[in-house]
Amino acid sequence: MGIEMKKVTLLATALAMVAGSAFAADMPVKAKKAPPVVAFDPWDVAFGGAIMSDYVFRGITQSNHKPSVSAYFEPRYNVTKDLQLYVGVAGESISFPNRAAAEIDIYGGIRPTFGAFAFDIGVWGYLYPGGTCYFGGTGIDNAGVDQGPGCAEKALLNTNVIKKDLSFFEVYGKGTYTVNDNWSFGFTEYYTPSYLNSGAWGNYASVVGKYIAPSTVFGPSGVGMYVSGEFGRQWLGTSDSFYGTVAFPNGIKYADYNTWNIGIGFTYKVATLDLRYSDTNLSKGDCNAFTSDFAARGNITASSGTDLTAINPSGVGSNWCGATGIAKLSFDLTAMSNLK
Template identity: 65%
Template sequence: MKKVALLATALAMVSGSAFAADLPTKALKAPPPPAFEPWDIAFGSAIMNDYIFRGITQSNHQASVAAYFEPRYNVNKDLQLYLGVSGESISFPNRAAAEIDVYGGIRPTFGMFAFDFGVWGYLYPGGQCFNAGAFPGSGIPGSELNCVLNGSLPNGNVAKRDASFFEGYAKLNIALNDQWSVGFNEYYSPNFLNLGAWGNYSSVTAKWTAPGTIFGSTGIGMYVSGEFGRQWLGTSDAFYGVTSVLANYSAGIPEPSYNTWNVGVGFTWKVFTLDLRYYDTDLSKASCNAFTSDFQTKDFNPAFITAINPGGFGSNWCGAAGVAKLSADLTAITNLK
């Protein structure tokens, strides 16, 4: 009798469990989607063995440090407004203390197409004027008393006290897939480097990002990228004018336009990026000296004497250079929450 009772109890428990399994269960509530964050801040810093801008060293082939701070406002997921400020250590002919950049713009995105439109101001505070011939009242732009007191640079080159200028820009990046992207860039300045000459820079870029599993679970990423660009330049003002038996450019020299390119490989880990890159241009040493007013050129060669470079000095500021750059880039939403 006891056995029958135990068997009945067991059957009841089994049937009860099976019945419970057939009952409708209350669905778990899905977690809410992440809240839309309209405000964000990007910031970072970098150290490099050379600061290269469009193929030309800005630090006399010496080490440079940089930092930036960029508040952003996301109107929606496809439209961002931004303002930013950045700074780089430099070594300019006019002895400017640093490069301070102030910029702002708008970044609309349409699927695979990411646009960027804005204005960039390059400020070079603390500069001095070097041009013994630009005495006050000479009519040469930028003429001031300390130009005469400072004289010209040791190699005869001249430099304005202020090299500040601004550019308007338009950029497009196309994400072809998860690994490949290409870009197109356009910059224009009515007075590039305060030379008195307009400047127009156009370039194309390409980037390949390695699959995330290439280094296993280490978290290390890798990319390969390159750029080809051309810098067009107009005629300078009289401050940079020269006169020689070859030509009379007292009103200003035709600044040399040039091609530039770079290619490199980068490695990423968390917020850090190590970029190893090769830069070069097709500027001759003579044209480089005339364009940059390199203050340390000691390489004299009669072959370097040209209509815009009558002194015969050459500069290596525009030649091949290898740059190693270590940077850290963070955003408040991603890294500080």
Template identity: 65%
Template sequence: MKKTILSVAALLAVGVGSASAADLPAKVYTKAPPIVAFDPWDIAFGAAVMSDYVFRGVTQSNHKPSVTAYFEPRYNVTKDLQLYVGTSFESISFANRAAAEVDIYGGIRPTFGAFAFDFGVWGYLYPGGSCVDSNANGSATQCGVGSFPISLLNQNAMKKDVSFYEGYAKVTWTANDMFAFGANEFYSPNFLNTGAWGNYASVTGKFTAPTSVFGSSGVGMYVSGEYGRQWFGSTDAFYGPIKLADYNTWNIGVGFTYKVFTLDLRYSDTDLSKGNCNAFTSDFTASGNTAWTPINQTGVGSNWCGSTFIAKLSADVTLGALK
């Protein structure tokens, strides 16, 4: 009887030992992993309020506060390939009294490892504008037959419709959790409907602080900047024709994030003179008579292209994040 008990105990010991040893590297028999449903559709949307709407170093809101919002449906073909379309609007203050800037865009975003690309077309629409002509006299002039232009005291001129589009290509290299670098290229055959082609290229950099900096508060921080150059061709007869001045622009700022909110504080500047800035923007607030340049014969100068500080509070979310 004792021998039988000992034999059974020995067999159990061997069996348990064998099973434990087999468990160490991997189980021989396992259940299939659960199938997680993949929903390729998503929507990103958000809104922001800013102290100044600055586009490539030039204010679009006369250095006044502006609001913006966007809506962007997305389709993820795979985890590394996204198609998207979107629309956004911004409040502006142009010489032609356009009601707002309405953007319509779309493109493709492929990702290869640490490199994220973005290719697409961006349309800038400015509805509700009026013809602004320095020669306005109550009759139709070069703004077009049937147009009755308004005139500015500083003799600047602007077309009723300054809508245009750009093709773009972007790439971002995420070096690690803290550092990311990018390059951007935009081209338009008719920038702001001036008749002049426009080409803009820039490089960007961003440092994201480790989450440990703010502990468990949920607050994040980053520092980012951009340096770019804008090139132009010559305008059509309405504006001269003149060769618009090329210029450099740069910005640097710090941002704080919390959940869906971002507070961005930024300094922006360009190397455009007040005279060349006036020729480019048709600034309705431009004044003086000393800002003479070859393309600014009136001498009035604009501060729309100078240094400025921008505070922007935004909220951004995706539908997938809300599920």
């Protein structure tokens, strides 16, 4: 009987184990919670501002070599991670011959990316509100065109002339090839049918390069550094008769010129300090004819032809196109990365 009882006990235990396993297999298993899916937000906004010792545009000061402030606001829409649409508005303080209050920029375009290649194609409008016409005399130019009583009322002391409205637009294309985390190279191309509303077409093209130092240069401080430079050429057409001379009453062919800049920058979070050298190969005489610089002065040796050129018969010379150093402190933010 003892042996039989042991057999029965063993059989009952085995049945219980099988039944327990089957019951456990039928019990629902608690699934692991899947990580939340991050929704793709196509909208973003970039904005920022800067203060600079000199506002230089394509090698030519826009602020009479005085300090300038700027700000911008740029909403963006990311169609995909490789295709962005954008519009923007920006403003800079300036010192123009027509006493315009400021430069207001309105722009928009598209930024497609293909691997290491990034492109930017769009339209840029430059507005200069608050301008005054300076012509003087009878207000009739050398081609016999009456510029109106508003232009005849005022004249610059150095005999330069300037229109009330200098607003214009450009179409542009830019491309950047990123070699690695440290090196990138690019190009720019801008075209306008009337540069500064002068009647002269303008075409600007340049090549750019940038080197970003490894993040270990300044250790864990968070400070970054880069070196960048640009070499460009500005081609210009013939102005309308407003800027004509006795020799060229229907307008002057502005001088084409080269411009270049090189600088070093330091970054910390959203701040950038950029220190840059800029220059052109424009003579003082041709610079004066192009800019109508209100601060330009006659050269005491003008009779020897120092600042006299075919398009600048007055002998007045401008330093707006010469070598200059620029210090710029800027702050750039995007809502997605900086405000969340």
